[in-house]
Amino acid sequence: MNPAATIRPSRTRIALAARWRRLALAALLSSGIAAAAAPAAKPGAVAVTLVSEAAAIRPGRPFWVGLRMDHDADWHTYWKNPGDAGVPTTLAWTLPPGFRAGDIEWPYPSRLPRGPLASYGYEGSVLLPVPLFAPAALRPGDRISLAARAGWLECRDSCVPREAELRLELLVAREERPAAASLFREARARLPQALEGARAVARRRGEAVEVNLDLPAPAGRRGELFFEAEDFVEPGETPVVGERAGGAVWTARLTANGRRGPPRSLPAVWVAPSPDGATRAWRISVELQ
Numbered sequence: 001m002n003p004a005a006t007i008r009p010s011r012t013r014i015a016l017a018a019r020w021r022r023l024a025l026a027a028l029l030s031s032g033i034a035a036a037a038a039p040a041a042k043p044g045a046v047a048v049t050l051v052s053e054a055a056a057i058r059p060g061r062p063f064w065v066g067l068r069m070d071h072d073a074d075w076h077t078y079w080k081n082p083g084d085a086g087v088p089t090t091l092a093w094t095l096p097p098g099f100r101a102g103d104i105e106w107p108y109p110s111r112l113p114r115g116p117l118a119s120y121g122y123e124g125s126v127l128l129p130v131p132l133f134a135p136a137a138l139r140p141g142d143r144i145s146l147a148a149r150a151g152w153l154e155c156r157d158s159c160v161p162r163e164a165e166l167r168l169e170l171l172v173a174r175e176e177r178p179a180a181a182s183l184f185r186e187a188r189a190r191l192p193q194a195l196e197g198a199r200a201v202a203r204r205r206g207e208a209v210e211v212n213l214d215l216p217a218p219a220g221r222r223g224e225l226f227f228e229a230e231d232f233v234e235p236g237e238t239p240v241v242g243e244r245a246g247g248a249v250w251t252a253r254l255t256a257n258g259r260r261g262p263p264r265s266l267p268a269v270w271v272a273p274s275p276d277g278a279t280r281a282w283r284i285s286v287e288l289q
Contacts, residue, residue, distance in 0.1 A: 036179030041164035045072040046154045050166045053184040056173035060136030064184055065168065066127040067091060067150055076121045077152045079109035081228050083119035083235035087153045089128060094147040098135025105129045107190035108271045108281035109226060118235040120226055127187040142172040192269045195219055195282035202288045209233060209254050211286055214247040219282050223272025225250045232258040232266065264288055
C-alpha cells in the first residue's frame with residue numbers, strides 16, 4: 001500500500017473538519033447577533049423587547065441590556081417619578097448563577113399634561129438601559145439565557161397595567177461583539193449627565209418654590225426641571241421659567257407634602273436645548289433653604 005495514499009485522505013479530513021468548525025463558529029456568532037434582540041411582546045398599546053448592546057459578552061465584564069418600548073400613537077408610560085398619576089416601569093430579572101443586574105438608567109422624561117393633571121414619562125420609542133455583570137467563570141462558547149418580567153402602566157384616556165415575560169440569549173466569547181451600538185448610543189444621549197459647576201438653590205415663596213439655577217453655558221437658560229422625588233411640586237401646575245444673569249429661575253407650586261418640610265437637598269434633572277440644537281439633560285442637586 002502506498003503510504004501517501006493513507007496520509008492524503010487524513011489531511012483532507014483534517015482540513016474539512018477545520019473548515020466545518022469555522023463554519024459552525026460563524027453560524028453560532030451570527031445566531032448570537034440575531035439573538036441580541038429578543039422577540040417583541042405586545043399585550044396592549046406598547047410593544048416591549050429585551051435588546052443587548054453586544055451579541056457576544058466577555059467573562060467577568062459588565063455589559064448593557066435594555067428594555068425597548070414602542071408606544072402606539074397617543075399612549076405613554078412613566079418615568080421614575082410618574083408625576084400626578086402612574087407607576088414607573090419595572091424589570092424583575094431571572095439570571096444565571098453569578099450574574100447580577102443594576103438599576104434602570106432612566107432617560108430624561110417629557111411633561112405630559114392631561115387636563116388639570118400632568119405626568120412625567122415617555123411616548124414614541126424609548127430604551128431603558130440596564131447594566132448587567134457577568135461572572136468570570138464563564139467560558140467562551142457558552143450560551144446564556146437572560147429572563148425578565150417587565151411591568152408597566154400604559155395610558156391614554158385611561159390606564160391599563162401590563163406585563164410581559166421576556167427572554168434573551170447571548171453568546172460568551174473572548175472578545176465582545178457589538179450588535180446594537182447605535183441604539184444604545186442614542187439611548188445614552190438621553191441619559192442625564194453630571195454638570196460641573198452647576199448650583200441650584202430653592203426657596204419657598206408662599207405655596208410655591210423658586211429654584212435659582214447657576215448653570216454653565218452648555219445647560220442653557222430655558223428648560224424643564226424634573227424632581228426625582230414624588231409629591232414635592234404639583235405636576236399639573238405649569239412651571240414658570242425665566243432667565244437671569246448667569247442662569248435661570250424655575251418656579252412651581254408645592255404640594256401639601258412639599259410645604260411640610262422637605263429634605264435639605266433633592267436630586268433633579270434639568271432638561272434644556274443645548275447650543276447644538278439637541279435636547280440634553282443634566283443631573284443636579286437642589287439645595288432647599
